[in-house]
Amino acid sequence: MSRFWSARVRELVPYVPGEQPKISNLVKLNTNEHPFGPSPKAIAAMQAALTDDLRLYPDPNADALRQSIADYYDLAAQGGDKSWVFVGNGSDEVLAHAFHGLFQHDKPLLFPDISYSFYPVYCQLYDIAFETVALTPAFEIDPVDYARPNGGVIFPNPNAPTGRVLALAAIEQILQANRDVVVLVDEAYIDFGGDSAVALVGRYDNLLITQTLSKSRALAGLRVGLAIGQPHLIEALERIKNSFNSYPLGRVALAGAQAAFEDRAYFDSMQQMVVMQRDSLTAKLERMGFEVLPSGANFVFARHPAHAGADLAQALRERAVVVRQFNKPRIAEFLRITVGTPDQHAALLEALAEIIM
Amino acid sequence: MSRFWSARVRELVPYVPGEQPKISNLVKLNTNEHPFGPSPKAIAAMQAALTDDLRLYPDPNADALRQSIADYYDLAAQGGDKSWVFVGNGSDEVLAHAFHGLFQHDKPLLFPDISYSFYPVYCQLYDIAFETVALTPAFEIDPVDYARPNGGVIFPNPNAPTGRVLALAAIEQILQANRDVVVLVDEAYIDFGGDSAVALVGRYDNLLITQTLSKSRALAGLRVGLAIGQPHLIEALERIKNSFNSYPLGRVALAGAQAAFEDRAYFDSMQQMVVMQRDSLTAKLERMGFEVLPSGANFVFARHPAHAGADLAQALRERAVVVRQFNKPRIAEFLRITVGTPDQHAALLEALAEIIM
Known part of the structure; x- marks a missing residue:
C-alpha cells in the first residue's frame, strides 16, 4: 500500500x-x-518473421490474421468479413477490453458462480457490479436463470473449470432473453467439444465470442486471442485497444497465429x-x-x-x-x-x- | 455508437x-x-524459443528478463534488484498501467503541451483530469513550471516530437518539487542522447521510468517495454497487470528482449x-x-x-x-x-x- x-x-x-x-x-x-x-507450419512462419524487419512496427490492424480467421469461420456466409474479428495479446486481454468497453453499465453483469475466476477481477478493475448465478446441482448452466435484469452476461463454453458444454439451442435462449445487453461466450475450450456460437453471430447483434490460441492451437507461449462479433461490438473493442496499446501483437505472433489458423x-x-x-x-x-x-x-x-x-x-x-x-x-x-x-x-x-x- | x-x-x-x-x-x-x-544474438535467442515448448505458458513474472535489465542498469549498486523492474507488451501498455495505477487522483496530471499524444488518450480512458504545461519558446521543459498542485507528472526525455533533452539536474528539481506524486520519465528515446534517470531511482521514491525496446534496440516488431522504480511503484503496476492479463509477454518476446539487453x-x-x-x-x-x-x-x-x-x-x-x-x-x-x-x-x-x- x-x-x-x-x-x-x-x-x-x-x-x-x-x-x-x-x-x-x-x-x-x-x-x-x-x-x-x-503446427510445424506455424513454427516455420514464425521463423520466417525473425528478420531485420523486426525493427519495424507490426500491422496495428492485424489485417492478414483477421482475414485468415474470417476465412476459417467462413464469416462471409453470414454476411461478415474481417471487420467482425478482433485480435489481442491473449484472450485475457481481449476479455479485459470487452469488460471495459461493453460491460460498464448500471445493472450487474451475470456469470455462473463456478466459472473462470478472472471475471470478478475484471469487474473490480473496471468497477462493474456483478451477480453470480448458481450452476445446477449437476454443474450445468440453466438458460432460464439468465432471464433477469442485467447489464451483460458472460460464461465460458465449455465452462471452466467444470468442462461442461452448453448446447447452441440453450445459448440462443440466453441471447433471446437478453437482446439489449452483450452476451459474451468465452470459447477458450470450444475446439475440444461442443459447437461454436460463431454460427449464430450473423443473427444476434448482442453476441460476442472470445477464443484463444493457447489451448487447442498449442500456442500458450505466443499470446494470441480473438473476438468475433458484429462490427458495432468489435468497434468498442477497437476503440479501447487504440486508447490502450496500438500494437498488441508483434510480427512473430501475427505470423504464427495466421499459419496456425491456416493449417487445418x-x-x-x-x-x-x-x-x-x-x-x-x-x-x-x-x-x-x-x-x-x-x-x-x-x-x-x-x-x-x-x-x-x-x-x-x-x-x-x-x-x-x-x-x-x-x-x-x-x-x-x-x-x-x-x-x-x-x-x-x-x-x-x-x-x-x-x-x- | x-x-x-x-x-x-x-x-x-x-x-x-x-x-x-x-x-x-x-x-x-x-x-x-x-x-x-x-542484435543477431536476439534473433538467435528467438529462434531457439521456436520449439514445441510454445504450447506452454511463458513465465508470468518474466524473472529472467527482469534480472537482465536489473543487471544492465546495475540496480544492485542503488540497493535494487529485479523487483524494481516491470515489463509489458510495449511501453504503451506499461504507460497505460501506470496511468491506471498511479495517476487516478483528485488533482490533475501535468504534462507538456507538446508531448507524446497518447497521454491525453490514457487520461480519457482512465478518467484522469490533466493540465498541459507550455514548453518554453525554444520548446524546452522548464522545471519551475512543474512546481504547482498536481496528481502526477509525466514527460518524455528526450521529449517527443521535439527531440529536446532535459538534464538530470532539471529532472531532480521536478522530483524534489513533487515528493507526494509520481513523476514518470518516459525514456523511449533516452539511448540516443541524454542521461537516463535510472541513476536517480534509488534516491527518489516518487520516480518511475519507462523505456521501450522498439527504438534503440530495433525491436518495434516484438513489443516489449519496461518500467523501473522502487518496489512500491512496481507493485502498483503488477497489481494492475495481474488484474488484466497474467502473461503479457510470450516466450519469443522474453527470449529476444533478454538477449538484446545482454548484447551490449x-x-x-x-x-x-x-x-x-x-x-x-x-x-x-x-x-x-x-x-x-x-x-x-x-x-x-x-x-x-x-x-x-x-x-x-x-x-x-x-x-x-x-x-x-x-x-x-x-x-x-x-x-x-x-x-x-x-x-x-x-x-x-x-x-x-x-x-x-
Missing part, C-alpha cells in the same frame, strides 16, 4: 494464474496447455488425439472410483468420494505431478486435470494409485 | 499511430523505427551509428535552410521558413517519402523525420531539394 497508488489499486485482489513451475521434470497438468506442440489438417488431427486421450483418462479415473464430469474441454474435473481435493492435490505435488484444485465453495473436492500425453497420464495414474490404495 | 457500449467508449478519441503503409518501396521515416536491425557491444555500436546519421542529417537539412531543433533522439524536428509543414509532408508523400507532421498548435510547421540509413537520407534530401528549389 502506497500513497502514490490510485484508489482502485488498493482494493484490487489480482487473479492468481495456475503455477508455472520452473522445475522441468514435473508432470504439469495444471494450466490446460496442449499436450503436443503447435494438423489442427484436426491434434483435436482427435486430445479427445481420445481425454476419453481414455476419464475411463481410467472412473475405474479408480473418481466421479468425472462430462468434459468438452482439454481437462477433466473429477472428485473422489473418499479423498479430499486439497489432500489429493498435495499428495500428487509430492510425487511431482501438478494439477489444479480450487479452494472454493461447491468445488473444493474436485481436481482439474489437464489432458496430457500417454506418458503423463501413466505417471498421474500411478501416483493416484499410490495415494488412494 | 451502439447501445451496448460502456459510457466511456462513446467519449473516447483513440490515439492515431503513425501510418504503417503496406507499400514496401516507401522511404519510411515516420514512426522512429531503428534504421538497422536488432552490438547495442553500443548501433547507437553510435544512429547518432552519426542524425548529426549528418541535421547538417544537411540546415544547409537546405531548415531550422532543426537540437535532438537527443533518433529523429529530428525541423521546419523550413518558406514551406508549410503539411505541404512539405504531402509533397514528400507524393515522392514516396513518409515523414510525420502534426496538425497541432505551435508545431504544425515542423516535420518529424526519423533518422534512417544513408540511402534513405539521400532519397529524402533529393526529394526535399526538388520540392524546395
Whole structure:
C-alpha cells in the first residue's frame, strides 16, 4: 500500500494464474496447455518473421490474421468479413477490453458462480457490479436463470473449470432473453467439444465470442486471442485497444497465429488425439472410483468420494505431478486435470494409485 | 455508437499511430523505427524459443528478463534488484498501467503541451483530469513550471516530437518539487542522447521510468517495454497487470528482449551509428535552410521558413517519402523525420531539394 497508488489499486485482489513451475521434470497438468506442440507450419512462419524487419512496427490492424480467421469461420456466409474479428495479446486481454468497453453499465453483469475466476477481477478493475448465478446441482448452466435484469452476461463454453458444454439451442435462449445487453461466450475450450456460437453471430447483434490460441492451437507461449462479433461490438473493442496499446501483437505472433489458423489438417488431427486421450483418462479415473464430469474441454474435473481435493492435490505435488484444485465453495473436492500425453497420464495414474490404495 | 457500449467508449478519441503503409518501396521515416536491425544474438535467442515448448505458458513474472535489465542498469549498486523492474507488451501498455495505477487522483496530471499524444488518450480512458504545461519558446521543459498542485507528472526525455533533452539536474528539481506524486520519465528515446534517470531511482521514491525496446534496440516488431522504480511503484503496476492479463509477454518476446539487453557491444555500436546519421542529417537539412531543433533522439524536428509543414509532408508523400507532421498548435510547421540509413537520407534530401528549389 502506497500513497502514490490510485484508489482502485488498493482494493484490487489480482487473479492468481495456475503455477508455472520452473522445475522441468514435473508432470504439469495444471494450466490446460496442449499436450503436443503447435503446427510445424506455424513454427516455420514464425521463423520466417525473425528478420531485420523486426525493427519495424507490426500491422496495428492485424489485417492478414483477421482475414485468415474470417476465412476459417467462413464469416462471409453470414454476411461478415474481417471487420467482425478482433485480435489481442491473449484472450485475457481481449476479455479485459470487452469488460471495459461493453460491460460498464448500471445493472450487474451475470456469470455462473463456478466459472473462470478472472471475471470478478475484471469487474473490480473496471468497477462493474456483478451477480453470480448458481450452476445446477449437476454443474450445468440453466438458460432460464439468465432471464433477469442485467447489464451483460458472460460464461465460458465449455465452462471452466467444470468442462461442461452448453448446447447452441440453450445459448440462443440466453441471447433471446437478453437482446439489449452483450452476451459474451468465452470459447477458450470450444475446439475440444461442443459447437461454436460463431454460427449464430450473423443473427444476434448482442453476441460476442472470445477464443484463444493457447489451448487447442498449442500456442500458450505466443499470446494470441480473438473476438468475433458484429462490427458495432468489435468497434468498442477497437476503440479501447487504440486508447490502450496500438500494437498488441508483434510480427512473430501475427505470423504464427495466421499459419496456425491456416493449417487445418494438423489442427484436426491434434483435436482427435486430445479427445481420445481425454476419453481414455476419464475411463481410467472412473475405474479408480473418481466421479468425472462430462468434459468438452482439454481437462477433466473429477472428485473422489473418499479423498479430499486439497489432500489429493498435495499428495500428487509430492510425487511431482501438478494439477489444479480450487479452494472454493461447491468445488473444493474436485481436481482439474489437464489432458496430457500417454506418458503423463501413466505417471498421474500411478501416483493416484499410490495415494488412494 | 451502439447501445451496448460502456459510457466511456462513446467519449473516447483513440490515439492515431503513425501510418504503417503496406507499400514496401516507401522511404519510411515516420514512426522512429531503428534504421538497422536488432542484435543477431536476439534473433538467435528467438529462434531457439521456436520449439514445441510454445504450447506452454511463458513465465508470468518474466524473472529472467527482469534480472537482465536489473543487471544492465546495475540496480544492485542503488540497493535494487529485479523487483524494481516491470515489463509489458510495449511501453504503451506499461504507460497505460501506470496511468491506471498511479495517476487516478483528485488533482490533475501535468504534462507538456507538446508531448507524446497518447497521454491525453490514457487520461480519457482512465478518467484522469490533466493540465498541459507550455514548453518554453525554444520548446524546452522548464522545471519551475512543474512546481504547482498536481496528481502526477509525466514527460518524455528526450521529449517527443521535439527531440529536446532535459538534464538530470532539471529532472531532480521536478522530483524534489513533487515528493507526494509520481513523476514518470518516459525514456523511449533516452539511448540516443541524454542521461537516463535510472541513476536517480534509488534516491527518489516518487520516480518511475519507462523505456521501450522498439527504438534503440530495433525491436518495434516484438513489443516489449519496461518500467523501473522502487518496489512500491512496481507493485502498483503488477497489481494492475495481474488484474488484466497474467502473461503479457510470450516466450519469443522474453527470449529476444533478454538477449538484446545482454548484447551490449552490438547495442553500443548501433547507437553510435544512429547518432552519426542524425548529426549528418541535421547538417544537411540546415544547409537546405531548415531550422532543426537540437535532438537527443533518433529523429529530428525541423521546419523550413518558406514551406508549410503539411505541404512539405504531402509533397514528400507524393515522392514516396513518409515523414510525420502534426496538425497541432505551435508545431504544425515542423516535420518529424526519423533518422534512417544513408540511402534513405539521400532519397529524402533529393526529394526535399526538388520540392524546395
